[in-house]
Amino acid sequence: MTATVDQxxxxxxxxxxxxxxxxxxxxAWLETTSPADAVAAISAGRPPMLRQRGHxxxxxxxxxxxxxxxxxxxxxxxxxxAQLDLDGFRRKGIRLVCPGDSEWPTQLDTLGVARPYALWLxxxxxxxxxxxxxxxxxxxxxxxxxxxxxxTEMAAALGERGWTVVSGGAYGIDGCAHRGALAADxxxxxxxxxxxxxxxxxxxxxxxxxxxxxxxxxxxxxxxxTPTRLRFLIRNRVIGALTRGTVVVEAGLRSGALNTARHAxxxxxxxxxxxxxxxSEVSAGCHKIIREWGAVCVTDAHDVLExxxxxxxxxxxxxxxxxxxxxxxxxxxxxxRPLPPRDELAPASRSVLDAIPARGAGPAVIAVGAGLDVNTxxxxxxxxxAGGFVERCSRGWRIRRSP
Amino acid sequence: MTATVDQxxxxxxxxxxxxxxxxxxxxAWLETTSPADAVAAISAGRPPMLRQRGHxxxxxxxxxxxxxxxxxxxxxxxxxxAQLDLDGFRRKGIRLVCPGDSEWPTQLDTLGVARPYALWLxxxxxxxxxxxxxxxxxxxxxxxxxxxxxxTEMAAALGERGWTVVSGGAYGIDGCAHRGALAADxxxxxxxxxxxxxxxxxxxxxxxxxxxxxxxxxxxxxxxxTPTRLRFLIRNRVIGALTRGTVVVEAGLRSGALNTARHAxxxxxxxxxxxxxxxSEVSAGCHKIIREWGAVCVTDAHDVLExxxxxxxxxxxxxxxxxxxxxxxxxxxxxxRPLPPRDELAPASRSVLDAIPARGAGPAVIAVGAGLDVNTxxxxxxxxxAGGFVERCSRGWRIRRSP
Numbered sequence: 001m002t003a004t005v006d007q008x009x010x011x012x013x014x015x016x017x018x019x020x021x022x023x024x025x026x027x028a029w030l031e032t033t034s035p036a037d038a039v040a041a042i043s044a045g046r047p048p049m050l051r052q053r054g055h056x057x058x059x060x061x062x063x064x065x066x067x068x069x070x071x072x073x074x075x076x077x078x079x080x081x082a083q084l085d086l087d088g089f090r091r092k093g094i095r096l097v098c099p100g101d102s103e104w105p106t107q108l109d110t111l112g113v114a115r116p117y118a119l120w121l122x123x124x125x126x127x128x129x130x131x132x133x134x135x136x137x138x139x140x141x142x143x144x145x146x147x148x149x150x151x152t153e154m155a156a157a158l159g160e161r162g163w164t165v166v167s168g169g170a171y172g173i174d175g176c177a178h179r180g181a182l183a184a185d186x187x188x189x190x191x192x193x194x195x196x197x198x199x200x201x202x203x204x205x206x207x208x209x210x211x212x213x214x215x216x217x218x219x220x221x222x223x224x225x226t227p228t229r230l231r232f233l234i235r236n237r238v239i240g241a242l243t244r245g246t247v248v249v250e251a252g253l254r255s256g257a258l259n260t261a262r263h264a265x266x267x268x269x270x271x272x273x274x275x276x277x278x279x280s281e282v283s284a285g286c287h288k289i290i291r292e293w294g295a296v297c298v299t300d301a302h303d304v305l306e307x308x309x310x311x312x313x314x315x316x317x318x319x320x321x322x323x324x325x326x327x328x329x330x331x332x333x334x335x336x337r338p339l340p341p342r343d344e345l346a347p348a349s350r351s352v353l354d355a356i357p358a359r360g361a362g363p364a365v366i367a368v369g370a371g372l373d374v375n376t377x378x379x380x381x382x383x384x385x386a387g388g389f390v391e392r393c394s395r396g397w398r399i400r401r402s403p
Numbered sequence: 404m405t406a407t408v409d410q411x412x413x414x415x416x417x418x419x420x421x422x423x424x425x426x427x428x429x430x431a432w433l434e435t436t437s438p439a440d441a442v443a444a445i446s447a448g449r450p451p452m453l454r455q456r457g458h459x460x461x462x463x464x465x466x467x468x469x470x471x472x473x474x475x476x477x478x479x480x481x482x483x484x485a486q487l488d489l490d491g492f493r494r495k496g497i498r499l500v501c502p503g504d505s506e507w508p509t510q511l512d513t514l515g516v517a518r519p520y521a522l523w524l525x526x527x528x529x530x531x532x533x534x535x536x537x538x539x540x541x542x543x544x545x546x547x548x549x550x551x552x553x554x555t556e557m558a559a560a561l562g563e564r565g566w567t568v569v570s571g572g573a574y575g576i577d578g579c580a581h582r583g584a585l586a587a588d589x590x591x592x593x594x595x596x597x598x599x600x601x602x603x604x605x606x607x608x609x610x611x612x613x614x615x616x617x618x619x620x621x622x623x624x625x626x627x628x629t630p631t632r633l634r635f636l637i638r639n640r641v642i643g644a645l646t647r648g649t650v651v652v653e654a655g656l657r658s659g660a661l662n663t664a665r666h667a668x669x670x671x672x673x674x675x676x677x678x679x680x681x682x683s684e685v686s687a688g689c690h691k692i693i694r695e696w697g698a699v700c701v702t703d704a705h706d707v708l709e710x711x712x713x714x715x716x717x718x719x720x721x722x723x724x725x726x727x728x729x730x731x732x733x734x735x736x737x738x739x740r741p742l743p744p745r746d747e748l749a750p751a752s753r754s755v756l757d758a759i760p761a762r763g764a765g766p767a768v769i770a771v772g773a774g775l776d777v778n779t780x781x782x783x784x785x786x787x788x789a790g791g792f793v794e795r796c797s798r799g800w801r802i803r804r805s806p
């Protein structure tokens with residue numbers, strides 16, 4: 001018996017409750033078992049039969065480890081209702097995004113077996129689309145006034161140029177990164193180490209609400225889950241993997257921001273660091289990774305985009321400003337041309353056009369509104385963009401504004 | 404007729420008067436003509452017969468260029484006395500050092516045709532010996548308080564560890580580099596773009612006197628010559644070539660310090676830069692060369708020496724402190740052993756030992772005092788060092804102090 005798509009989604013949702021992200025035993029099991037079947041087996045008390053990989057330790061889980069993990073999963077699953085009320089979450093503004101969904105950011109697949117089972121989201125932005133042109137801006141919680149200034153300015157400049165700023169929602173540099181992007185009316189994403197309904201840190205309750213309103217909150221952990229030190233470190237790989245590059249604004253030698261940078265580096269993403277006074281301890285980690293890892297020394301958003309947008313490349317999903325010039329000082333010069341008559345549009349394109357909300361939306365949201373499947377909507381959006389009816393925005397697509 | 408060694412030295416001295424350093428016409432001529440013969444030809448009005456190198460411009464001087472240069476040389480030579488009073492200069496504390504002399508720093512030969520014709524020196528230190536373990540510390544004239552602090556501290560730490568600090572004698576970072584080295588009782592060298600008797604800038608008259616007392620002033624230009632903007636730039640290649648590496652402490656985007664760094668880079672010497680606030684214009688050049696040239700980001704003397712002293716290498720001519728440990732926090736632990744009886748020394752070794760002044764001196768000075776040739780003195784010093792009678796010091800060699 002093969003599980004339905006809905007059953008697989010429910011299975012993934014349950015896995016986020018019963019196992020920690022990156023659990024190597026579960027990862028090994030999921031190589032041969034579907035999420036729904038794994039959950040059914042846990043429920044029935046049938047532990048995974050994992051092949052021992054040869055004599056030497058090749059990374060395959062030991063029998064003892066399997067037993068321990070399985071006991072934990074079974075216990076946690078027992079505490080849950082038989083069926084998760086995903087619709088109830090949706091009414092509270094919380095949605096589940098699974099691999100294969102149109103909002104799933106496929107760059108997370110580069111994490112391999114450490115890929116999240118699923119992501120819990122809260123907020124207005126379309127995660128996949130707004131990550132196409134995104135950069136992580138991270139740093140010390142105990143930042144200096146200098147770091148706060150530089151981090152805020154950089155995030156604002158990135159937001160102004162249509163780049164999504166991803167950070168971890170923490171005090172210090174993370175907070176400045178979100179605030180700078182918000183101030184520039186840009187999109188920003190907070191990747192949390194707790195449930196997206198859990199305001200942590202508490203002092204960032206309002207900030208996280210603003211991020212949800214103008215961007216999106218993301219977590220591998222289900223609603224209600226609280227953060228731990230280990231979860232922050234596990235979470236960092238998602239920040240590194242979501243974005244085209246990671247900027248460390250300030251970091252002490254033992255800062256968690258260096259952990260995020262290490263994940264980005266290991267994934268082959270550009271790592272950048274902002275220098276600061278050598279007399280400042282919170283710049284020591286930045287100088288260390290510039291010297292020892294070859295992290296690129298960046299001083300402003302221009303330096304960052306120069307690295308992330310290779311010479312001659314026009315960002316595929318750039319804003320109108322991004323298309324007009326790599327670093328436009330002012331608004332773009334748009335070619336003014338008459339739109340083709342709306343009546344000549346195909347019925348599907350007209351439905352799509354009517355379903356696009358004023359603030360813009362991703363294809364998945366538009367598809368629901370238009371009553372069409374996502375593939376049809378994506379095709380229609382391409383034609384509408386070519387015709388000048390719609391344009392890319394940070395949330396996905398919006399009706400093109402008058403020039 | 405072959406010119407004597409003294410005639411060649413006199414020829415080189417005169418060339419420093421008549422031609423600018425790095426003059427490509429003179430460089431081409433000196434490939435086939437000795438300095439003395441060149442001066443004799445200028446005096447007699449016989450311009451050089453330089454072969455045109457093929458049809459295309461392969462760097463060989465044009466006839467017009469030759470004529471122009473020769474006219475200038477001839478005019479300047481005419482203004483000079485027939486014979487330079489080198490002994491008179493020596494009585495004023497100014498000495499001439501030529502290629503082949505024992506005090507000539509042979510690393511300058513890597514400059515090829517741009518090698519100085521000769522160097523004018525004023526000061527106590529032995530140029531060749533104190534440059535064996537030397538580093539350039541350069542930067543902006545209009546430095547910030549931050550740069551002054553970092554430059555001074557770094558130079559002091561380098562001086563304490565027995566490294567000679569080379570700089571350009573200018574206001575700002577250069578001055579801090581000299582002052583820091585002097586404060587740590589280290590040796591420092593100012594490479595000037597004017598005569599070594601010419602205190603420039605005037606506000607550094609006392610500082611340059613201190614450099615001469617505890618180190619040495621160096622110039623390619625003869626006594627009495629004044630600096631020009633072009634001469635500063637020509638001078639910079641000597642700073643880069645003299646030392647094992649160059650550190651830029653602060654530099655604006657158009658700073659002359661970047662010119663020095665470029666020379667060092669082109670000679671294959673390590674180039675380092677100190678980061679600073681990205682909000683500071685005088686750190687912009689440092690960040691630029693870190694990002695664009697791959698200059699190494701250094702935050703203190705430890706970082707500098709880590710780069711210049713590869714792991715496991717013990718500096719060949721290091722101070723006693725340098726031999727005991729790479730970065731000794733305190734004085735070295737010296738093995739105490741009885742000296743062999745002085746009476747058992749060979750006569751030459753005894754003469755050398757007697758000729759070493761209390762403050763120490765280079766082999767050339769000792770040779771004069773001992774009435775021996777330099778090669779004999781160098782051999783004797785090696786034996787005396789092995790026997791524990793003498794030790795290296797910043798000026799060359801000194802009687803070993805009691806442990």
